[in-house]
Amino acid sequence: MADLVTDFADIRPLLGVPQPVATRVRLCRTAGQMAGMTAIVLHDLGSRREARAWFATAAHAAGESGDRQLHAWVMAREAMVGLNYGSPKAAAGLAEQARRVTGNSPTAAATLAAAVAARAYALSHQPDQARDALADADRLMERLSGEQRADTWFGHCEQKHHVHLSHALTALGDTGRARESQGRALELSAPTSSMTRTLLTIDGAACAHHDGDTEQACRRAAAALAVLPAGYRTGLIRARATDLYQSIPAQHHREPAVRALHNALA
Structure with missing residues (x-):
């Protein structure tokens, strides 16, 4: 993300001076792409307010570029x-x-x-x-x-x-x-895609809960969180695991597996 922001800062002065139309279109398109990528990283980290600010920048740049597909991509990601x-x-x-x-x-x-x-x-x-x-x-x-x-x-x-x-x-x-x-x-x-693989595991745990095996669901989700580095147990992954925990009726919250998921989130 630091590299993206640095590169974006290099583009900003170029947008503040007159440019040939074709050059400005390319600059706006590139700025929209980089701002969108920065926003996605911030979203995954759980920095929602900052993500929305970068998405607004990306949408403005994409709109100026005239690239409708890029503009739609920015909106869909936002x-x-x-x-x-x-x-x-x-x-x-x-x-x-x-x-x-x-x-x-x-x-x-x-x-x-x-x-x-x-x-x-x-x-x-x-x-x-x-x-x-x-x-x-x-x-x-x-x-x-x-x-x-x-x-x-x-x-x-x-x-x-x-x-x-x-x-x-x-x-x-x-x-x-x-x-x-x-x-x-x-x-x-890829085996190194920790965030994606964990989110899929949590989806699988939610399926187990829906099908009536809440104990297995909690154990799978807690185990998935346990093997992650601390920096990954925030943002989107934490939000998705919290959604699973909150979908479990309160009368089950004292059960060992459910408590284990709660402790993993805590």
């Missing part, structure tokens, strides 16, 4: 702040804005926006809208070109797609399909 930190209805609204901006073309941004909308609707207890958005995301994914499927910040590869499906299907209670996506996403995730 929607994930509300999605992951307790405002799913606001997230659904922002994701739908991103979907309107992308149009009907099968792009990485369009696929991401549909997948984020599906997650937001699922968490907002709007299952019909969630399933429609999931179907759209799957249809778009099938039509993506090789470049759009690239495993980059701005591509939408199969691994990313299944990470989104895992969360949406888990929230819908469709545990069978959710586990399929979790398994596929884990196959495609």
